[in-house]
Amino acid sequence: MSALIAFVSPVLLAAAEEGAEAVQHFSDGGALAANAWLIPVVPMVAAFLIVFFGKRSPFKGWGLAWLSMLFVAAYGVTLFLSNLAQGITYQGAVSVANIGTSPYGTGLELEWGWMVDGLSIMMYAVVGVVGFLVFTYARSYMEGDVRFTWFFAAFTLFAGGMLVLVSAPNIIQLIVGWELVGVSSYLLIGHYWEDHENSSAAIKAFLVNKVGDVGLFIGAIIISLSAGSFRFTDILDVVADGNQHSALARFGFWAGLALFIGAMGKSAQFPLHVWLPDAMAGPTPVSALMHAATMVTAGVYLLGRMFPFFMAEGFGDEVRSIIIVIGALTLLLTGLIALVQDDIKKVLAYSTLSQLGYMVTAMGAGAYTAGLFHLFTHAFFKALLFLCAGSVIHAVHSNNMSDMGGLRRLMPYTFWTFVAGTLALAGIPIFAGFWSKDEILAGIRFAGSSESGFDVVQGGAGLANFVLIIAIVGAFITALYMTRALYLTFFGTYKGHGYPHESPKMMTYPLVGLAFFAVVAGFINIPGVFHLFTDTVGTRFFGGFHELEHHAEGLHWVLAGFGTLAGVSAFLFGSMLWANDAPTQEERDRFWIPGLYPLLAKKYYIDDFYMDGIVRPVRGPVASAVDWFNGHVIDLVINGAGLLATKLARVVYWFDQRGVDGAINASAAAAGGSGGLLRLIQTGKVQQYAFLIAAGTVLLVAGFIVF
Amino acid sequence: MLINQFLLLGAALFSLGVYGVLSRRNAVLVLLSVELMLAAVNINLVAFDIMNQDPQAGGQIFALFVIAVAAAEVGIGLAIVLMIYRNRRSANVDELDLMKL
Numbered sequence: 001m002s003a004l005i006a007f008v009s010p011v012l013l014a015a016a017e018e019g020a021e022a023v024q025h026f027s028d029g030g031a032l033a034a035n036a037w038l039i040p041v042v043p044m045v046a047a048f049l050i051v052f053f054g055k056r057s058p059f060k061g062w063g064l065a066w067l068s069m070l071f072v073a074a075y076g077v078t079l080f081l082s083n084l085a086q087g088i089t090y091q092g093a094v095s096v097a098n099i100g101t102s103p104y105g106t107g108l109e110l111e112w113g114w115m116v117d118g119l120s121i122m123m124y125a126v127v128g129v130v131g132f133l134v135f136t137y138a139r140s141y142m143e144g145d146v147r148f149t150w151f152f153a154a155f156t157l158f159a160g161g162m163l164v165l166v167s168a169p170n171i172i173q174l175i176v177g178w179e180l181v182g183v184s185s186y187l188l189i190g191h192y193w194e195d196h197e198n199s200s201a202a203i204k205a206f207l208v209n210k211v212g213d214v215g216l217f218i219g220a221i222i223i224s225l226s227a228g229s230f231r232f233t234d235i236l237d238v239v240a241d242g243n244q245h246s247a248l249a250r251f252g253f254w255a256g257l258a259l260f261i262g263a264m265g266k267s268a269q270f271p272l273h274v275w276l277p278d279a280m281a282g283p284t285p286v287s288a289l290m291h292a293a294t295m296v297t298a299g300v301y302l303l304g305r306m307f308p309f310f311m312a313e314g315f316g317d318e319v320r321s322i323i324i325v326i327g328a329l330t331l332l333l334t335g336l337i338a339l340v341q342d343d344i345k346k347v348l349a350y351s352t353l354s355q356l357g358y359m360v361t362a363m364g365a366g367a368y369t370a371g372l373f374h375l376f377t378h379a380f381f382k383a384l385l386f387l388c389a390g391s392v393i394h395a396v397h398s399n400n401m402s403d404m405g406g407l408r409r410l411m412p413y414t415f416w417t418f419v420a421g422t423l424a425l426a427g428i429p430i431f432a433g434f435w436s437k438d439e440i441l442a443g444i445r446f447a448g449s450s451e452s453g454f455d456v457v458q459g460g461a462g463l464a465n466f467v468l469i470i471a472i473v474g475a476f477i478t479a480l481y482m483t484r485a486l487y488l489t490f491f492g493t494y495k496g497h498g499y500p501h502e503s504p505k506m507m508t509y510p511l512v513g514l515a516f517f518a519v520v521a522g523f524i525n526i527p528g529v530f531h532l533f534t535d536t537v538g539t540r541f542f543g544g545f546h547e548l549e550h551h552a553e554g555l556h557w558v559l560a561g562f563g564t565l566a567g568v569s570a571f572l573f574g575s576m577l578w579a580n581d582a583p584t585q586e587e588r589d590r591f592w593i594p595g596l597y598p599l600l601a602k603k604y605y606i607d608d609f610y611m612d613g614i615v616r617p618v619r620g621p622v623a624s625a626v627d628w629f630n631g632h633v634i635d636l637v638i639n640g641a642g643l644l645a646t647k648l649a650r651v652v653y654w655f656d657q658r659g660v661d662g663a664i665n666a667s668a669a670a671a672g673g674s675g676g677l678l679r680l681i682q683t684g685k686v687q688q689y690a691f692l693i694a695a696g697t698v699l700l701v702a703g704f705i706v707f
Numbered sequence: 708m709l710i711n712q713f714l715l716l717g718a719a720l721f722s723l724g725v726y727g728v729l730s731r732r733n734a735v736l737v738l739l740s741v742e743l744m745l746a747a748v749n750i751n752l753v754a755f756d757i758m759n760q761d762p763q764a765g766g767q768i769f770a771l772f773v774i775a776v777a778a779a780e781v782g783i784g785l786a787i788v789l790m791i792y793r794n795r796r797s798a799n800v801d802e803l804d805l806m807k808l
Contacts, residue, residue: 682807683807684805684806685801685803686800686806687729687801689806690728690729691729694725
């Protein structure tokens with residue numbers, strides 16, 4: 001315990017003293033930050049405009065979507081650059097309602113606002129740039145789709161929801177964005193809903209996400225009630241005070257665990273990862289954006305936003321060992337599954353899971369910058385790989401790598417950009433993934449050392465060192481499955497039908513743009529040379545917590561060596577396995593370990609377990625209970641109401657026949673009868689009329705005289 | 708001066724007129740009977756004027772108006788009778804039931 005206090009306390013004290021000062025060094029961003037609310041609002045407005053006017057607007061809605069993403073990209077990059085130059089911390093808020101007081105006496109203000117600090121600016125830039133390129137690509141990809149306009153409405157809503165989430169300065173707005181992303185991902189995954197499989201995938205993604213969301217809600221309720229505010233800055237101020245007897249500290253472990261379960265759902269961590277590979281049912285641009293910049297990064301973003309809470313002793317620190325274990329499990333197990341997939345998008349999906357495992361592990365190990373840096377670089381090369389896969393699928397008309405092969409010469413742009421993405425993902429030096437992966441390894445290594453303070457947290461240092469080995473093995477596996485995908489898709493002989501050709505320029509240009517970032521994005525943070533990313537994202541943080549993590553002074557040569565060795569050896573090993581075309585696919589994937597292939601092909605039977613172990617046992621009784629309830633209660637109520645209605649109708653019918661019709665018929669008969677009588681005296685003879693007048697006069701006069 | 712005899716004369720004349728209007732068949736005679744009724748009214752007007760010694764002689768002047776209007780009325784009435792006769796070759800009131808339509 002003492003070691004942890006030794007590590008955290010001085011830092012907390014220093015942060016408390018210097019925090020306010022440190023923040024004052026930064027600019028408030030001026031008009032640029034004050035108007036940053038436009039970033040989430042513009043795509044949201046565009047999404048609604050596309051819904052209502054999309055079909056009549058230029059390019060059937062794509063134009064509006066593309067312009068809104070261009071705006072976000074331009075604004076995000078401008079903010080990112082000015083953040084590099086001067087550092088921006090700004091928080092805007094508009095009060096919506098006061099919804100009562102917390103049990104600890106403070107008012108709970110419901111606000112809509114926008115956060116402009118290193119973390120959110122990085123996300124604006126990534127979502128904007130990747131989103132802009134993916135939207136550009138999507139126009140050609142979706143050409144001729146029956147729901148072209150609707151697709152772009154939902155896609156813009158998807159990006160807009162993520163920006164709402166990222167810009168949230170309070171936990172309520174974060175949940176709003178979180179659910180917007182969830183619902184629009186449901187719409188997009190189920191875009192080709194004519195196929196039952198696709199709509200089931202959408203439902204699966206939605207339900208699995210909901211499991212995580214329950215955790216997020218519970219965590220948000222505990223944290224905001226015990227901290228007395230929804231605002232992240234207020235919550236983190238409570239953490240910064242470090243009072244071990246505060247309500248937040250007392251509920252710290254459970255709140256942190258619940259929040260992490262929420263992050264596990266969205267970021268698809270191990271037991272809740274099953275929705276992500278199925279989400280491949282959506283169009284490829286959706287997969288690209290979902291796996292790169294939006295949706296799956298939300299969980300990592302949440303961990304980053306609440307990072308000081310997870311680091312502070314007595315608050316969420318005990319959750320860290322759970323986080324690191326879940327992350328490590330995810331990165332290893334899902335990476336192995338990627339080795340046996342035939343669907344190229346599924347290979348990439350499992351690769352995303354594995355890389356998310358890296359990010360979460362980094363967060364658990366306390367390597368805040370490393371985790372977010374990997375999120376940053378991964379966004380570019382994973383979007384690139386997905387768009388390459390989309391380009392290949394567009395040409396071959398099949399998702400399966402067994403229908404591909406030999407596309408190297410037919411699709412040169414796609415091939416070379418795919419190679420750039422592969423090298424970046426495999427962590428080959430100078431490519432983006434190398435720098436971020438190396439930082440994660442260094443971060444885990446530091447967590448395993450005695451100076452980190454992590455060794456006192458439930459087990460500690462040994463755990464971190466074990467995870468470090470898993471992470472290096474994971475790097476080997478990453479390079480191995482990417483080598484496999486590269487060989488099966490682009491080398492050997494073509495096994496599909498037709499004559500594939502390179503995709504149109506609208507699709508290849510975004511590939512080149514992303515490939516550029518996949519190569520250079522890592523240079524922004526070379527340990528010991530540049531630390532722009534650390535400076536901007538890592539150290540500029542509300543609440544003055546920037547000193548909480550350890551920063552490597554230079555490149556960790558030993559770990560970088562191990563990482564590179566893992567990547568290169570995997571590439572050589574993979575070339576040996578998959579370079580020759582001769583044996584069948586399954587034979588080549590079997591390796592030599594007995595029983596491994598079926599286990600991997602069945603995805604460790606997790607999906608089967610969920611289906612047979614949870615869904616069916618629950619669905620059966622629930623379905624029959626609902627059926628019984630429907631048959632015995634609802635039908636009873638309905639039948640009773642029906643019976644009552646017929647009885648009432650009889651009464652009304654009687655009244656109608658006798659009462660209303662009777663009155664009407666009687667008045668008609670009276671009119672007819674009096675008419676019949678009166679027509680007797682209408683003879684048309686003048687003298688008869690005159691006689692009647694005279695007789696009437698006489699009668700009147702007689703009446704006046706008598707009475 | 709006694710007014711009774713004038714009133715009795717007027718009443719007798721009026722009754723004769725009413726009788727003529729209701730019982731004569733010929734339209735011309737019906738018109739003549741209407742004239743009788745108007746003459747009875749004129750007698751009443753003049754008689755009451757004299758009895759009241761009206762310095763402005765309103766009753767006598769009104770009687771002159773009635774005579775003038777009666778002349779106009781007879782002119783129009785005879786024109787109508789002439790047109791009916793031309794159309795239907797008869798001036799018999801019994802056969803006229805056009806007012807039924």
